[in-house]
Amino acid sequence: MTGARSLSLSWHLRSPLQGRSYCAGRSLPDWLKEVRSLRGSVLFDNGRRRNFRTEEGLLFDADPIDLYAYHILAYDEMRLVGCVRIYPLISNGFSCVTEQILGGKTFSELLYRLGAQRTETVEIGRWIVHPAYRASGRPAVQLAAASAALAITLENGSLVQRGIVVCSAGTGDGQDLMLARIGLAEVPTTGPIKCDEFQDHVRVMYCSNTQQLNPRFLRIMDEMAKTIGITRRFVKFDHLFRQKIEAK
Numbered sequence: 001m002t003g004a005r006s007l008s009l010s011w012h013l014r015s016p017l018q019g020r021s022y023c024a025g026r027s028l029p030d031w032l033k034e035v036r037s038l039r040g041s042v043l044f045d046n047g048r049r050r051n052f053r054t055e056e057g058l059l060f061d062a063d064p065i066d067l068y069a070y071h072i073l074a075y076d077e078m079r080l081v082g083c084v085r086i087y088p089l090i091s092n093g094f095s096c097v098t099e100q101i102l103g104g105k106t107f108s109e110l111l112y113r114l115g116a117q118r119t120e121t122v123e124i125g126r127w128i129v130h131p132a133y134r135a136s137g138r139p140a141v142q143l144a145a146a147s148a149a150l151a152i153t154l155e156n157g158s159l160v161q162r163g164i165v166v167c168s169a170g171t172g173d174g175q176d177l178m179l180a181r182i183g184l185a186e187v188p189t190t191g192p193i194k195c196d197e198f199q200d201h202v203r204v205m206y207c208s209n210t211q212q213l214n215p216r217f218l219r220i221m222d223e224m225a226k227t228i229g230i231t232r233r234f235v236k237f238d239h240l241f242r243q244k245i246e247a248k
Contacts, residue, residue, distance in 0.1 A: 009081065009139065011146065013228040014071040034080045035071060036061050042128050049199050061126070065094050070154075072146045072228060074129075074139055081133045084143040085126040086150050089118050096123040098168045098204055101195055110187055114208060116164040122151040124167050127175065137178075144182060145217060146224035152210065153230050165207045168195075176203040183213035 014031060039061035044052040054060050065087055074082035087096055099107040111121060124147045129140045151165045167184065169176040171192055180186075184205040192201035207213065213221075 008076065009142075010075045010077075011142075011224070011227050012073045012075070013146075013150070013230075014073065016069060017067045031073065031080075032066060032071075035073065035083050036063075036066070038080050038083060038130065039126055039128050042130065043198070049197075051197060063126075065096065068093060070150060072143060072150065074143060076133070081130040082139045082143050083126065083128050084124060084147045086147050086154070087123045087125065088154050089121045089123065091119060096121075096166070097125050098123055098166050101168055101193055101202060102190070102204065110190075110204075111164070113188065114164055114206065116208065120163045122154060122163065122165050124148070124151060124165055127167075140178065141182075141217070141220060142224055144179070145220040146228050148207070148213070148217075149221045149225035149230060150228070153225070163208070167205045168202045169205055170198060170200040170202050172200045176205065179205050181214065182217045183207065185212065 012031075017029070017032070037058075037060060040052045040059035043049050043061055044059045052059060052061055066085065068090075069085045069087040072084050072086070073080060089096055095104065095107075102110065108118075111118060124144075127140070127143060127147070129143065133139050148165065152163075165184075166187075167179060169179050176186075184207050187204045187206055190204055192203050195202050210218065
């Protein structure tokens with residue numbers, strides 16, 4: 001874990017947990033419980049998405065992908081106010097959200113059309129900002145920039161040549177429009193897709209070349225890479241971690 005301060009928010013990068021041991025019943029760390037609680041409260045949206053309220057009445061978003069993903073977290077002092085998840089796909093891992101929405105066959109065909117392999121694909125998702133911190137739009141952009149910087153780092157700079165980042169962005173709150181302004185493109189042949197889980201229509205968007213991104217956004221990516229402490233040492237650790245997971 002690394003941490004730093006940017007403006008009034010502090011930023012933290014969390015590496016994947018050892019999925020098998022946590023799935024076996026090991027207690028989750030407090031930071032992930034906070035992430036799932038924030039996501040649940042925002043996604044519930046005053047009852048619009050009832051599936052994010054548990055039988056006990058708690059607002060919570062539990063997803064097994066969390067254990068195999070990186071998380072970038074934004075805090076205002078001790079309060080978690082934003083989060084985003086970065087999930088590098090592996091051969092036999094959980095389906096990413098985009099794959100769940102499209103279906104396995106369509107998702108594989110999509111990657112083929114875009115010239116990417118599954119193991120060269122990173123999904124950025126669960127991009128959440130507390131409503132009280134949305135007015136300026138800056139935390140949302142910083143989260144997007146930090147996640148993009150990390151996604152490129154995970155491929156050790158190869159995103160420009162062969163890797164790809166995919167996102168399933170909701171249209172109801174304008175996430176798709178923000179990503180379009182950043183420079184992501186909508187995947188070919190798929191319009192907005194109705195998603196019952198999120199009670200929204202989502203657009204599947206992607207980036208296969210950093211040159212398509214907005215120059216201002218690229219500058220923020222560079223700033224956020226430094227803020228969350230992305231280093232060559234981190235990339236080496238990540239490579240070894242992914243080899244270990246792939247071998248299981």
